[in-house]
Amino acid sequence: MAHLKTPPVNSVILAILSLVLFVSFRDNGRIRYFQSATLVEDADTVVGFPSMTDGIPDTLFQVRSASGLPLSYYKKIYTGVCFDNECRMLDIVLYWNITGRYLGFELPEDEFLSKFDHEPFSESEYERLHDLLADLLSPLGMYAYNELAPKPSIDEEEVDGITSATSKEILEYVVKGAAFTTYTLRTLVYGPIKDEVESHTRQALSEELILKILQSPDVSDKIWALGEVRERIPLSPKLRDQIFEYINNDSYSLAERAIDAIDGDELASDTLQMLLLQKFYETDYGLKKLILDKLKEAPQLDDKVKANLAENLKKWEGALLSNVLDLYIAQKVFDIETCRLVSELLQNENRYISQKAFNFLQSSGLNDEGIDKELKTYQMASHSALP
């Protein structure tokens, strides 16, 4: 059903794009609504990438800064919205942020959006549409097109199309009187084009770009960027410091993504391991576990990290102690000093802890007279305690 026209790029569009992108109603006769972009720099060039929409060849445009960084993407849309083609054709330019986030829309000069009976949108309806399109979590995405389809209705309050009615539950997520328009636009914004946008940004990724995205006021941009670091962007000290800033208790999701962004190979660096260890002591339980799991990925556990964790073994309970011992096993930390510290846990009155220590020492394969004696004592005490 979608039919896209691709008029040539012109300098007027470029001039408009070079403006700061904020919400506005009319600018030079055009209706346009925008959110804040991640990168706010002057547009310099526009590059077109081949794209397909409903099987028809099309173009996705990438706007770049003078230094070649992607700033935004846009696509010109010309399509029908109603299944019976009784509605006006939708003629609009949709914009995406470089992280795939919805950025805004713009209508060609003197163009307008309309509802049933071709009544134009009011300003508040444009604002509502903009808000609805910006809502990543809108339930409208869970509905199929045929759930908007016309139904015979004698209730005029429900009439939404020429002869149609929109389901009451969907009304909450669409512009009243423009369900098909809202739905069509949302499908375009969050459909395959979003994936294409992200893919093109990935092609352009660099440390510089990642650092800029991490400065975005939009948390979803930061999370997107953190998800792109691992195995793609080497950790310079600057990037490392920026990522480590997110490893705190303020936002679990940011912290989780930041920890995941660290590539295991990068942990060949003792400095990085010590930084991670510091974060271990500063963060909540859920993040501590993630940090210990990350340390398992290190090529080799730094001696200072090993020693520090071993010195503190007696302080920990439950899963935290278990996780540290699992880290030692994964890193084959079976030296005599560590094992002696672990063997002290055999005396712990908490049988879970003493059993954990026993299991660790058994798997160590270490031959030490003192430790072997303690293990035998523990075994005998355990057996005598059995009912």
Added chain:
Amino acid sequence: MLKTIGVASLGAVTPKLLKGDVLKAPYKVTEETVHTDILVVGGGTAGVIAAIQAGRAGRKVVLVENGSQLGGTTTTGGVSFPGIHFAWGKQIIGGISWELIQEAVALNGDVLPNFAIPHGRQHWRHQVQLNGPLYAILAEQKCLEAGVSIRYYETPTQAVQENDDWRVETVGKGTRTEIVANQVIDCTGNAYVASLAGFDLLREAETQPGTLMFRLGGYDFDALDLDLIENRYKEAIAKGELVRAEFRGDIVGLLRTKGDNIQHIVGADSTTSQTHTLANIHGRTSLLKHLKFIRTLPGCENTVLEDMRTETAVRETYRIVGEYQVSHTDYVTGVVFDDAVSYSYYPIDLHIIDHGVTPKHLIEGVVPTIPLRALVPKKSKNFLVAGRCISSDRLANSALRVQSSCMGMGQAAGAAAALACAHKTTPLDVPISEIHQLIEEHGGIVPKA
């Protein structure tokens, strides 16, 4: 001669044995007495966490579960979607349950929701989709690792307190056991052991419906003529062939969700074998009728049942009369109790049989808390509950009963029971600061005034 006759007559009554067969004596029910520190009855959403916490705190724990696996509604029930561990951008329930969830997500290659983005009115966006079978395995492994003695296929028949200990009789496949425990945690969800022990319970005249979880396939939803389907559905209801309430009058919803958490089974009750049998039969009978009906619809002729849980999951049965009853007002205003042992966060979520559910969201910034007293049946000693049978009014219960809250309760109950056992006292006499400390040492998050 007589010996020969004797042997011959023995040969006459003994079955003819094939080579390799060994004649065994008739099976006898094994009777035994087991001594433990803490008995957890019910290995569901709350019970698993309670057992692991108590085990990690160094106590001997027995976990009795009448089914075949751990996890309750999260696994057997098929609602593998715990929520909500985060509120207003911050984690409010952590510890053992979050550890299990993290591992289940990582091991399945899944991704956690982005808790930094507010869920708005779509609270389910902050619930975590889990691989249910995987969660069941991980829960079991962590119980075993914590030294918990798991007893599947057993159910209590009697609970009597003698001095400071509880004597709980259970029956199972080939077993009759007396479990002597210092502390009991009833995580049945139905306050079943509390009832056996003689404590007062509450129940609504009409309880929230249950749901059998299943998955349909074999049709293209986008290609269906939904108007025609709705009309045919209404006709079938009018003729009495289908019951409107069983799918909330929403055939489109059933087809769209493919059966995910949409069925309503009136009066579903998992308390006893009889009531749970009825709930299961009702759920499956309803499913079969609707499946046959759906297959008559244009575009749905090839609809198939791809999967189905083994039990109808239950929302509401009994609640204890506790030392404190959490009220709707307590919940929606976020009262922080002096003895708060866990947070809770969910909209008020009452399922009405004919109309489904209209969640009532909490005001921004409000995070309810759960007091220890609400986990203790009135006048009880050495006894706790955890899970949906918490002492609460109906509206508060509709939010408290959800999985994350039950998990938080489970850890609190496990900690309280472990300390009560160590101190040789009853849970409410354990200094609350010690319970808080133990929960926090095991990663839990404790509300602070």
